[in-house]
Amino acid sequence: MARVDEKRLLDVIINDDAAAFNALNGQTRLEKYRLGRFPVLSLMYLFSSKKILAEHEKEFIAVSSHRESFCAAEPASVLALFSKKAGKCLRLYFDAVVTPIEMLLILDKTNKVKKLYPLVGVTDEVKSRLKAIYYIKYSLGIEFKDDGIVIDRRPLSRSEKKKIAIAVSAAALVAAVSVVTPVSVVSYLNKYGIAVSSAEQIDFTKQRTYALKSDVVIPRNYSVKSTACNIIGGGHKLVLEGGASLGNFSGSMSNLTVETQGAPIFTSCSGRAVLKDITVSVSADLDIKSDHAFVTVNNYGTLDGITVNVEGTVRASSKDEGEELVLGGVAAYNAYSNSSTYGKIKNCKVNYTSFYLEGEKTVNASFGGIAGVNNGTVEDSVVSGSVEADTFDIAGACYVNNSSLTRIESAVNLSQKSENEEWSPLVAGVVNENGGLVEYCKSTGSLSVTGADFAICGGIAGQSYGRTAYCYSSSDITVTAEYAYVGGIYGMSRTASDNFYVYLGFADHCLSESKIYASLGEGNSCVGGIGGLVQQLNLYGTFYGGGVTNSIYLGEISGEFNYRGSVVGVCGANVYEANSYMSGDEEVVNFEGNYFLEGSGTSFGAKATTDEIFLRVDGKGATAAPLTEIKQTDVYKEIIEKLEPIKMKK
Numbered sequence: 001m002a003r004v005d006e007k008r009l010l011d012v013i014i015n016d017d018a019a020a021f022n023a024l025n026g027q028t029r030l031e032k033y034r035l036g037r038f039p040v041l042s043l044m045y046l047f048s049s050k051k052i053l054a055e056h057e058k059e060f061i062a063v064s065s066h067r068e069s070f071c072a073a074e075p076a077s078v079l080a081l082f083s084k085k086a087g088k089c090l091r092l093y094f095d096a097v098v099t100p101i102e103m104l105l106i107l108d109k110t111n112k113v114k115k116l117y118p119l120v121g122v123t124d125e126v127k128s129r130l131k132a133i134y135y136i137k138y139s140l141g142i143e144f145k146d147d148g149i150v151i152d153r154r155p156l157s158r159s160e161k162k163k164i165a166i167a168v169s170a171a172a173l174v175a176a177v178s179v180v181t182p183v184s185v186v187s188y189l190n191k192y193g194i195a196v197s198s199a200e201q202i203d204f205t206k207q208r209t210y211a212l213k214s215d216v217v218i219p220r221n222y223s224v225k226s227t228a229c230n231i232i233g234g235g236h237k238l239v240l241e242g243g244a245s246l247g248n249f250s251g252s253m254s255n256l257t258v259e260t261q262g263a264p265i266f267t268s269c270s271g272r273a274v275l276k277d278i279t280v281s282v283s284a285d286l287d288i289k290s291d292h293a294f295v296t297v298n299n300y301g302t303l304d305g306i307t308v309n310v311e312g313t314v315r316a317s318s319k320d321e322g323e324e325l326v327l328g329g330v331a332a333y334n335a336y337s338n339s340s341t342y343g344k345i346k347n348c349k350v351n352y353t354s355f356y357l358e359g360e361k362t363v364n365a366s367f368g369g370i371a372g373v374n375n376g377t378v379e380d381s382v383v384s385g386s387v388e389a390d391t392f393d394i395a396g397a398c399y400v401n402n403s404s405l406t407r408i409e410s411a412v413n414l415s416q417k418s419e420n421e422e423w424s425p426l427v428a429g430v431v432n433e434n435g436g437l438v439e440y441c442k443s444t445g446s447l448s449v450t451g452a453d454f455a456i457c458g459g460i461a462g463q464s465y466g467r468t469a470y471c472y473s474s475s476d477i478t479v480t481a482e483y484a485y486v487g488g489i490y491g492m493s494r495t496a497s498d499n500f501y502v503y504l505g506f507a508d509h510c511l512s513e514s515k516i517y518a519s520l521g522e523g524n525s526c527v528g529g530i531g532g533l534v535q536q537l538n539l540y541g542t543f544y545g546g547g548v549t550n551s552i553y554l555g556e557i558s559g560e561f562n563y564r565g566s567v568v569g570v571c572g573a574n575v576y577e578a579n580s581y582m583s584g585d586e587e588v589v590n591f592e593g594n595y596f597l598e599g600s601g602t603s604f605g606a607k608a609t610t611d612e613i614f615l616r617v618d619g620k621g622a623t624a625a626p627l628t629e630i631k632q633t634d635v636y637k638e639i640i641e642k643l644e645p646i647k648m649k650k
Helices: 006-015 018-027 040-046 050-061 076-093 100-106 110-119 124-138 158-180 183-191 573-578 634-646
Strands: 033-035 142-145 148-151 194-196 209-212 216-218 230-232 237-240 252-260 266-269 274-288 296-299 302-304 307-316 323-328 331-334 336-338 344-346 349-359 363-368 371-374 377-390 393-395 398-401 404-418 426-428 431-434 437-439 447-451 454-458 461-464 467-469 477-481 483-487 490-493 495-497 502-504 506-508 515-520 526-528 531-534 536-539 542-545 547-549 556-560 563-565 568-572 580-583 586-589 594-597 604-608 614-616 622-625
Touching (some): 006 018, 006 076, 018 437, 033 040, 040 100, 076 100, 100 124, 124 142, 331 344, 371 377, 377 393, 398 404, 404 634, 426 461, 454 477, 483 515, 502 542, 542 568
Parallel strands (some): 194 209, 216 237, 237 252, 252 274, 323 363, 349 377, 404 447, 447 477, 477 515, 515 556
Antiparallel strands (some): 323 331, 526 568, 563 604, 580 586
16 A cells, blocks of 8 residues: 555554565655654654664755654554653643654763764754753753764763662672582572472562473462462473463463363463463363463463464353353464564464364354454464354454454364354454554465355455555355355455555565365355455545555366455455546556466456445456476566565475
């Protein structure tokens, strides 16, 4: 999308996601953009986006004027953090832009201010505020000489003096200990805490460090409101018997195997919580009536190198008809609160063996192999095995993604069926509802959907109103229903809008080799090599829609259904005809640069009128060519190169 999505842009800056920032910047140059009073570079400084700054600071610092984006006021999270950092200097910015050089001074980055000042076009108004900032904060002065800036040196603060004193004391202590104590003893004291061999020896509520000498059993139905301790497993086990829970977690655990019967280990993990190199073995036979996960229901912390092995059955029920229930393999909600507390899941492996999910028609039950709902970051993780479900929507990695999924490999076989005519099955290789960014992901497990009425299935995403980029699917897809939307990358590109944003589902630089078989009724069903259905939205007389660009389909489509296209099954008629729309002064093209195998039909199956009449079309936005020629295209080569980190087969 050429239109700047402020919420997405802010999330990318907060998460310091350089790859996602590059993608946004490639669509719309961001140097001159600002959110309310804050230019993009000022936001990078405020949220300490070191990775993004390393790539883009030089080009952004040279910009002297910043045009306002369509979001007139900055987001509340930005204002809250800036207010905390600025203190009394906030009074200087009632209606003034917080330029990058001013932001650096507010953050006390004086050395960087001196370095960058000659490179920045500073007005007299900005010079006046720079002087005011330094006087308000430290009662000290600033002078401007020629092309340079002279800043009075401020005295050390109390906290800085304390840090120096502690560092000096610690160095002296280590030196003293090394004189009288063997090195091995010093290493032991630094590495291990209080040695324990039973649960009774652990005070979970205190900020202490414990080292397991042997396996430790947490007794049945044991519960604690909060766990603040650190546990070093040393390769031993922590066994949680039925119903045991460690509540809200703010400590750390490492080098440990945890055995459970399926209850969440934690109610939540705080922003301080760290789980590192943990193996969780789950043997489940559960009835659940609320959101559930095998590690933590809510995660704001860092889960790094977690391996989860799951077998058994989970049954979902509820007293309230239509109530939503979310199940996640690692976390139900990988959550977001502010710049310092958002969930991070990385380097995880989740495997499902003989795992079965059963839901009731009164419950809107959904499952994500890693997370149920992702509002943080999930990256560099693998899901494998098999999951069977009855009236329970399923996805390989996440059910809903509102932020970013990066370098996820879904090798899990997913199968959902339902005989309930009121249930519409949703199955996807990676994510069922994508409202954020899915990039560098791969899906190879089989996908099977059987429904009495309507179904949606996609090799990477089921429904998408976000961006799917540089993704690959070779999943064999089988769908049986009265009617369905099925695609090798996404089943359905949705459109939505609110007061500030237009959400559109785009697939860009994606490759599908999926074999798709669909047995559908006589309704308006559609199957596409990349996308099944592309919706359109009429907003103030302009038709918006998602699309497919620079993508390739090399698979096969067969079965009984009405409309098929090697790129898109069906697209809204107005979006199809125009094939572009204006976002500000920039043109967004819906379909271009795509390829599919020669002799496999047309790029599009049909266009849908506003009266939901499907009209067959000859094709658009793609080129049919032999496989050998497709592999020589720049599009194919770029996709393969970008997917190399997830061992994309060539």
